[in-house]
Amino acid sequence: MKQEIGLLVVFLLVFLYDTFMPQRAGKALPVVSTVLLLLATAAGFCSHCLGTATSTEAFAGMYATSPVVCAIKSILNIGAVIVLLQSISWSGSDHMAVRRGEFYELLLVTLFGMYLMISARHFLLFVIGLECASLPLAAMVAFDKRHYESHEAAVKYILTAVFSSAVFMMGISFVYGLAGSLYFGNIYAALSAGTHSLMLTLAVAFVIAGMGFKLSLVPFHLWTADVYQGAPTSVTSYLSVISKGAAAFSFLVILAQVFGSLYSDVWEWMLYALIILTITVGNLFAIRQTNMKRFLAFSSISQAGYIMLGIEAFNTMGLTAMMYYILVYIFSNLAAFGVIGAIERASGKVDMTDYRGLSKTNPRLAFSMMLAMFSLAGIPPFAGFFSKFFIFTGAINQGSVAIYVLVLIALINTIISLYYYLLVVKAMYISADEPVVGTFRSSISERLGLWITVGGVMLLGIASCVYTWIFDLGEISPLAAYFV
Amino acid sequence: MFSNILIWFVVIPLLMLAGLALCRDIKQIRAVAVAGSIALVGLSVKLLVDYLAIRAAGNTDPMLFTGSWTWFAPLHINLAIGVDGISVAMILLSAIIVFAGSFASWTIPQPKAFFLWLILLSTGVFGFFISIDLFTMFMFYEVALIPMYLLIGVWGSGRKEYSAMKLTLMLMGGSAFLMLGLIGIYYHSAPAGQSLTWNILEIVRNNSISHGWQCFLFPMTFVGFGVLGAMFPFHTWSPDGHASAPTAVSMLHAGVLMKLGGYGCFRVAIYLMPHAANELAWIFLVLTGISVVYGAFSACVQTDLKYINAYSSVSHCGLVLFAILMLNTTAMTGAIMQMLSHGLMTALFFALIGMIYGRTHTRDIRAMGGLMKIMPYLSVCYVIAGMASLGLPGLSGFVAEMTIFVGSFQHADVFHRTFTIVACCSIVITAVYILRVVGKLLFGPVQDKHHLELTDATWWERLSTVTLILCVAAIGCFPNFFSNLIRFTFSPDIFAVLGMN
Numbered sequence: 001m002k003q004e005i006g007l008l009v010v011f012l013l014v015f016l017y018d019t020f021m022p023q024r025a026g027k028a029l030p031v032v033s034t035v036l037l038l039l040a041t042a043a044g045f046c047s048h049c050l051g052t053a054t055s056t057e058a059f060a061g062m063y064a065t066s067p068v069v070c071a072i073k074s075i076l077n078i079g080a081v082i083v084l085l086q087s088i089s090w091s092g093s094d095h096m097a098v099r100r101g102e103f104y105e106l107l108l109v110t111l112f113g114m115y116l117m118i119s120a121r122h123f124l125l126f127v128i129g130l131e132c133a134s135l136p137l138a139a140m141v142a143f144d145k146r147h148y149e150s151h152e153a154a155v156k157y158i159l160t161a162v163f164s165s166a167v168f169m170m171g172i173s174f175v176y177g178l179a180g181s182l183y184f185g186n187i188y189a190a191l192s193a194g195t196h197s198l199m200l201t202l203a204v205a206f207v208i209a210g211m212g213f214k215l216s217l218v219p220f221h222l223w224t225a226d227v228y229q230g231a232p233t234s235v236t237s238y239l240s241v242i243s244k245g246a247a248a249f250s251f252l253v254i255l256a257q258v259f260g261s262l263y264s265d266v267w268e269w270m271l272y273a274l275i276i277l278t279i280t281v282g283n284l285f286a287i288r289q290t291n292m293k294r295f296l297a298f299s300s301i302s303q304a305g306y307i308m309l310g311i312e313a314f315n316t317m318g319l320t321a322m323m324y325y326i327l328v329y330i331f332s333n334l335a336a337f338g339v340i341g342a343i344e345r346a347s348g349k350v351d352m353t354d355y356r357g358l359s360k361t362n363p364r365l366a367f368s369m370m371l372a373m374f375s376l377a378g379i380p381p382f383a384g385f386f387s388k389f390f391i392f393t394g395a396i397n398q399g400s401v402a403i404y405v406l407v408l409i410a411l412i413n414t415i416i417s418l419y420y421y422l423l424v425v426k427a428m429y430i431s432a433d434e435p436v437v438g439t440f441r442s443s444i445s446e447r448l449g450l451w452i453t454v455g456g457v458m459l460l461g462i463a464s465c466v467y468t469w470i471f472d473l474g475e476i477s478p479l480a481a482y483f484v
Numbered sequence: 485m486f487s488n489i490l491i492w493f494v495v496i497p498l499l500m501l502a503g504l505a506l507c508r509d510i511k512q513i514r515a516v517a518v519a520g521s522i523a524l525v526g527l528s529v530k531l532l533v534d535y536l537a538i539r540a541a542g543n544t545d546p547m548l549f550t551g552s553w554t555w556f557a558p559l560h561i562n563l564a565i566g567v568d569g570i571s572v573a574m575i576l577l578s579a580i581i582v583f584a585g586s587f588a589s590w591t592i593p594q595p596k597a598f599f600l601w602l603i604l605l606s607t608g609v610f611g612f613f614i615s616i617d618l619f620t621m622f623m624f625y626e627v628a629l630i631p632m633y634l635l636i637g638v639w640g641s642g643r644k645e646y647s648a649m650k651l652t653l654m655l656m657g658g659s660a661f662l663m664l665g666l667i668g669i670y671y672h673s674a675p676a677g678q679s680l681t682w683n684i685l686e687i688v689r690n691n692s693i694s695h696g697w698q699c700f701l702f703p704m705t706f707v708g709f710g711v712l713g714a715m716f717p718f719h720t721w722s723p724d725g726h727a728s729a730p731t732a733v734s735m736l737h738a739g740v741l742m743k744l745g746g747y748g749c750f751r752v753a754i755y756l757m758p759h760a761a762n763e764l765a766w767i768f769l770v771l772t773g774i775s776v777v778y779g780a781f782s783a784c785v786q787t788d789l790k791y792i793n794a795y796s797s798v799s800h801c802g803l804v805l806f807a808i809l810m811l812n813t814t815a816m817t818g819a820i821m822q823m824l825s826h827g828l829m830t831a832l833f834f835a836l837i838g839m840i841y842g843r844t845h846t847r848d849i850r851a852m853g854g855l856m857k858i859m860p861y862l863s864v865c866y867v868i869a870g871m872a873s874l875g876l877p878g879l880s881g882f883v884a885e886m887t888i889f890v891g892s893f894q895h896a897d898v899f900h901r902t903f904t905i906v907a908c909c910s911i912v913i914t915a916v917y918i919l920r921v922v923g924k925l926l927f928g929p930v931q932d933k934h935h936l937e938l939t940d941a942t943w944w945e946r947l948s949t950v951t952l953i954l955c956v957a958a959i960g961c962f963p964n965f966f967s968n969l970i971r972f973t974f975s976p977d978i979f980a981v982l983g984m985n
Contacts, residue, residue, distance in 0.1 A: 320558075379630050380623045389619070389663070393559060396667050404664065411660035418656055422633060422649060430637040430645055464556045471558040 001058055001065060002047060003073050004115050006040040011108040018101030026100055030088040030445075033104040037084060041077035044070065055478060061183060062122035068477040069118055071470065072249045072323055079242045079330040080111055082452060086338050087234035088445035089345055095146070103143060106136040107238065114246035118253065123172050123182040126250070130168070133246065134161040134214075137239065141231040153230025160213055160223040168210025174203035175258070184257040188482075192261035204259055204266050208274070211254070214247040215304050218277040225285075228297035233344055236293055237337035240300045245326040248307045252319065253479065255311060260482035263314055271312050272402065276409055279305035283416040290352050292340050295420070296333070299376060302417060303329055306391055309410060312403070313395040315483045320474035321387070321394035324467050328375070328387040331456035335372035338450045339365050346440040357435030358428040365442070366428040368450045373421040375457045378414055386461035388414065488551045489531055490565045490614045493575060496523050497607035504600050513595045514586075520603070521583040524610075528572075528579040535572050536969070547616060547685060555620075564617035564683050569969045570820050574613045574740075574747060577827045580955055581739040582606045587948035588835045589732035598639055601631040602732060609740050618666045618682040618752065622659070625748070628741060629655050629712075632725070632733070640728040651725035655712055662708025662748075668701045669693065669756060687756055698760035706753040706761075706768060713745025713805050714798045715768070716775040723782075726794035731838025734790070738797045739831035743823045746804040750816070754808060765809045766899065772809065773903045775802025780913035784920070789837045789847040792917060793830065796873065799910055800826045806907055807888040810900070813971065815891025818884055820970045825872070825880035825959055832869045832952040836862055839945050843938045849921060852935065853928035859940040863926045865949045870918040872956050875911055880959035885911060887967070 014033050018026070047070065055066040084107070091100050113132025120126035138161060142154030176182060178200055179190035191200070212220040228236045259267055282302030289295035307329070310322025342365060343358075344350050359366040375384035392407050442450075460466050474480070485491060500520035507513045531549075538548055547566030555561045567575070585602070592598050608628025615621040629652070636648035666682075672693045673681045681687060693701065711718040722742075726734050754761045779799030786792045800822065807819035839862055840855070841847050856863040872879035875886075892904040930936060941949070959966055 374630065380626045385623065385626065390559070392663065393667050393670070396671060399671070404668070407667070408661075408664050411664055412657070415653055415657045415660055419649070419653055422652065425633070426637060426645060426649070429634060430648075464561075467556055468558060 001056060001063075003040070003044050003070060003077075004112065004119075006043055007108065007112050007115065010036045010040050011105065011112065014101070014104050014108065018105065023097075026097060027092060029100050029104065030084070030091050033108075034081060034084040034088065037077065037108070038081050041074060041081055044074045044077060057121075059122075059125070061185070062125045063116075063119050064121045064478075065119050066478050068319075068323075068473045068479065071473050072118060072245075072326075073115055075323065075327045075330065076111065076114060076242050076246055078327075079245065079334065080107070080238070082330070082334050082449055083107075083234060083238045083242065085445055085452070086237065086334065086341055086449040089443040090232065090234055090341065099143065103140065106140050110134075110136045110140075111242070114242070114250075117246060117250040120250075121184045121257070123175075123184075126254075127165070127169065127172070129250075130165060130214075133243065134165065137161070137235075137243065140235045140238070141227060143235060144230075144232045147230070149230035150232065151230075153227040156223050156230075157227045164210050164213030164220070167206050167213070171203045171206025171210060174199055174206065178203065184254075187258050188260060191259065196262070196265055200262070201266055204262060205270065207254065207259075208267060208270055211247060211251045212274065215244060215251065215308075216301050217274050217304060217308070218281040218301065221278070221282070221301050224301055225289075225294045225297040228300075229291055229293045233293065233337060233341040236296075237334055237341070240296065240337070241330045241333050244300065244304060244307075245330060248304070248311075248322065248326060252311045252322065256314070256479050256482040260484075263484055268312070268314075271308060272406060275305050275308045275312060275406065278302065278308065279410055279413045283413050283420075286420050287416070289420075292350050292352055292355070292424075295352065295424075296336060296340075299417070299420070300333065302413065303333075303376070305413075306388065306410065309391050309395045309406070312406070313398045315394070315397055316474050316477070316480050317394035317397045318391075319394075319477060319479060319483075320467075320471045321390040323470050323474070325387040325391050327466070327470075328383040328457075328460055331453050331460060332372050332375035332382075332384055335368055335450060335453035335457055336376070338446060338453055339369040339372070342442040342446045342450075343437055345446075346442070347437045349437055352424060352427055354436040355424065355427045356431040356433045358437060361435045361437060361439045365450075368454050369428060370425050371454055371457050373424050377418045377421040379418075381458075381462055383457050383460035386467070390467065485551070485553060488549060488565065489527070489534065490549050490551070490567060492527055493524070493610040493614055494607060496520055496527065497603050497610060500603045501600060501607070504596060504603065507596055510595050513599055514590070517586040517599050517603075521579070521586045524579040525583050528576045531567070532572055532576055532969075535567065535569070539569075546688075550616070550685075552617075552683070559619075560679060560681050561619045562617050562683065563620055565614045566616045566685070567614060569971070570747065570750070571613045573820060573824055573966065573969060574743060575610065577743070577824055578606065578609050578613065578740045580951060581736055581827060581831045584831060584835060584948040584951050585732035585735045587944045588735060588838060589730065590942075590944045592639065592730065592732070594638070598635070598730075601635050602736065605631040605635070605736060605741075609736075609744065612744055613747070616684045618669065618684065620682075621748075621752075622663065622666055625662075625744060626656075626659055628744065629659070632729075632737065632741075635733045636725060636729045639730040639733070641730070642728045643724070644728040647724040647728035651721040654718065654721040658708045658711025658718065660708075661704045665701045665704030665708055666752075668697065668704065669752075672697050672701075684751065684756065693757060695759055698757040699764065702753055702757040702760035702764055703767075705757075706749055709745045709748035709753060710768070710771075710805060711745070713742060713749060714775065714779075714801045715745075715805055716771050716778060716798075716802065719775060719779070719798045719802075722798055723791050723794040726797065726834070727788060727790040731834060731842075734834035734838070735831040738794070738834060739827040742797065742801050743804075743827055746801065746808065746819065746823050749805060750808050750819070754811070758811075761809070762811060765811060769806065769809050769900075769903055772802045772806040773906055775799065776806055776907045776910045777913070780910040780917070783917040784913060787848055787850055789840070789849060789921070789925075790834070792849075792921060793833045793837060796833075796914065796917065797826070797830050799914070800830070800873075803885070803888060803907065803910070806903075807891065810888075810892045810895065812891055812894055814894060815888055817967050817971050818887030818889075818891050821880070821887055821959070821963070821966060822884035824966065825884040825956070828952050828955045828959070829869055829872045829880060832865065832949060832956065833873070835945075835948055835952065836866050836869060839941060840866075844932075844935055849924050850931075852925055852931055854926070854930035855935070856926040857930070858935055858938050861940045861946065862949075865953060866926060867922055868953055868956070870922050872960070874915045874918045878957070878960045880956045883960055883963040887963075
């Protein structure tokens with residue numbers, strides 16, 4: 001509960017600052033918000049270090065938290081701080097003057113919604129969190145109001161978000177009909193006692209489809225590329241890491257705590273098919289992209305497939321590998337978006353062909369981008385290698401022959417993904433053409449953001465304490481009781 | 485931790501990387517590269533001496549200089565290191581080739597970035613050879629692969645972008661199968677109830693991988709490493725990759741990196757899953773037999789010097805895997821000898837080709853001739869390399885191939901003997917393509933009179949080639965020393981399991 005309260009305090013402070021401070025002081029708002037959220041994140045971590053992150057309940061059991069849940073919130077917080085840091089230059093520009101505050105307020109509200117999604121143990125609270133996390137995002141996607149693509153993206157996003165919520169709630173209403181309660185615990189008990197009907201399969205399918213939209217799993221991914229391309233880069237990076245990470249974790253919570261008893265009967269195979277489709281389609285479409293933001297959209301679709309492997313494993317190792325994967329993915333993807341954002345701000349270029357010869361004009365940016373690509377592709381010694389290896393190890397821990405096949409398909413897909421990640425490296429380092437983007441100096445906040453993310457990419461894997469910390473939390477996770 | 489001599493094989497390259505990052509001009513870069521590679525050669529010689537001394541004192545542990553430090557405790561991943569005779573030989577080979585390669589890339593453009601990637605590659609190579617933990621081993625394996633992409637892509641020649649991408653994707657494709665195989669081994673590494681392990685020695689001791697799982701995991705790991713060992717039909721990256729790569733990279737890649745494949749096949753696939761190896765070896769024997777003959781025939785019709793040598797590498801590396809699959813001590817000793825021999829000889833070849841290409845700006849043998857008159861030193865070296873390759877007694881190739889074929893022929897059944905004879909034919913074909921090049925390139929009429937103005941080798945080129953020639957001759961003249969170094973390794977475990985020698 002402390003983290004939610006902390007976030008609300010940050011939100012209120014930002015809101016008051018934005019409302020009551022004079023126009024001149026508005027310039028400082030981005031920095032103020034970043035620092036405040038950083039403090040909240042640090043406070044969240046302190047409660048871990050001091051051992052005060054315990055399992056508690058509130059609102060008559062509608063809300064529950066545990067050390068694992070606190071940890072995943074802290075991970076999301078870190079990502080959000082980096083996103084805010086990277087957005088300082090963008091939101092500091094003059095055309096943002098009157099809307100600057102709104103961006104930060106909306107962003108904090110969506111983060112709060114994600115907290116509720118993760119902690120909810122009752123579908124009512126969950127849906128409130130879901131809407132709270134989705135609707136403000138649509139406004140954020142439309143933030144670049146001078147660009148037509150931004151409007152288009154926002155319309156697509158809001159329509160899919162509303163549609164997916166409708167599908168999701170359809171599933172919940174079926175579940176309510178079957179179990180007579182909206183509490184996760186009660187539903188679990190009712191479902192594991194009762195018989196399996198077609199209605200139940202449909203209910204699970206609707207819930208998975210609804211979450212599939214949020215996570216942009218194939219075939220629910222069609223909105224992703226357009227929205228990622230149209231939204232301002234800071235919003236795209238927020239969508240692709242934080243929103244996705246939160247959805248993935250809450251997806252696991254629902255599947256375990258509500259439908260856990262149906263794992264082998266109902267949803268194991270649904271998820272199995274979704275993972276294969278997601279990874280393969282995401283990868284194959286990414287090959288043809290030339291716009292960097294679209295490219296990373298498809299790359300993030302396939303990455304979501306890898307994250308789902310941790311859920312498919314349905315064991316403690318899968319859970320911890322998934323959390324670790326999300327953490328590493330946040331750092332790798334934000335490093336890539338940091339470079340894209342810096343180049344877009346300086347030159348307005350977002351095409352892969354514009355990156356040709358970048359290593360000659362902006363060697364540091366090119367180097368950061370290369371490390372991000374290597375990490376996303378899973379090349380050692382960067383963090384992405386460890387997270388991929390662990391998620392595969394976690395998945396295979398499930399033990400069936402089918403999972404070996406699934407991991408083999410995923411592994412073959414990593415080769416496809418390596419191809420398109422290397423295309424970026426090739427454009428920056430190997431293409432002999434004249435450089436398109438001239439030498440420029442990125443702002444302090446952008447550089448700081450890149451230092452942090454690149455540092456994370458280099459160290460999160462080799463420094464084994466990060467994984468060990470997450471693993472130890474996973475061991476005591478209340479979710480573990482639901483795993484088969 | 486740092487009292488263990490093996491750790492320094494990773495620490496020195498890392499220090500070199502740090503040093504290179506601080507360098508400002510070409511002289512400092514050369515100084516760092518030379519100092520580092522001399523240190524590595526010195527260290528590997530010290531390792532060899534120490535190793536022999538400990539063995540002479542009667543120590544019969546399978547691995548010496550072992551050490552293990554916990555890394556990822558929840559997954560039982562350790563930084564476990566240790567060496568036996570084979571690893572010592574491979575480390576020595578790698579150090580020599582890194583040394584020769586540093587001199588062969590004396591005048592490379594963008595030296596700082598080049599050496600950074602090259603040293604990163606060699607970090608991976610050394611790390612791979614000292615590891616006995618499957619995870620660490622695999623990590624170093626991939627660390628060694630990825631710099632190839634940039635080394636070929638940026639500094640290569642010809643169709644470099646295509647070749648670099650093809651090589652990287654094929655090798656990484658192999659490692660995808662490998663990764664699945666390794667994770668599979670991990671989950672069967674200990675009997676039920678005991679804690680799992682990645683450590684090779686413990687897996688051998690537990691001997692708990694069931695027959696069925698062996699038959700699934702053996703092909704995974706063998707193919708995974710076999711791709712890097714240029715096993716047919718996964719060899720196609722090799723000619724393109726080698727032809728496009730810059731000199732030092734070809735040297736290191738053909739000389740050392742392809743040995744990672746053979747070493748891995750032996751150390752992981754066969755060592756950990758001997759039953760499946762015994763049962764399924766015939767499939768891979770057929771494939772590697774094709775590699776040996778097909779590679780040699782392909783080399784006969786090429787006109788590009790690097791392609792000739794690349795196909796010759798396919799043939800020779802095929803012979804390494806072929807011999808490993810014979811599953812007896814003699815043939816395996818031959819396989820390791822062949823790895824050493826081919827590593828040195830092919831590095832010498834690629835170094836010479838690079839030097840010739842640097843002068844004539846062509847690698848097409850139809851456009852060159854009579855080089856013996858123009859650059860006698862390089863030409864003589866080329867003849868020596870060629871003689872080693874076709875198996876002239878007194879040089880390394882003869883020793884290795886002789887041992888392999890004697891070992892293979894020990895199998896009394898028709899299948900093995902037929903394939904041995906087929907593989908033996910490759911020696912004749914090798915002679916054809918080597919003598920064809922030597923005759924045309926070195927002794928034929930001068931094709932281009934501009935070539936008459938070219939100069940012979942510089943001092944750094946001489947240093948690089950002399951080092952390699954001395955080593956080739958050393959193996960040829962003192963084969964017993966090397967076979968004793970290696971042979972001890974084979975005695976205990978796996979042959980006891982298989983009940984054969």
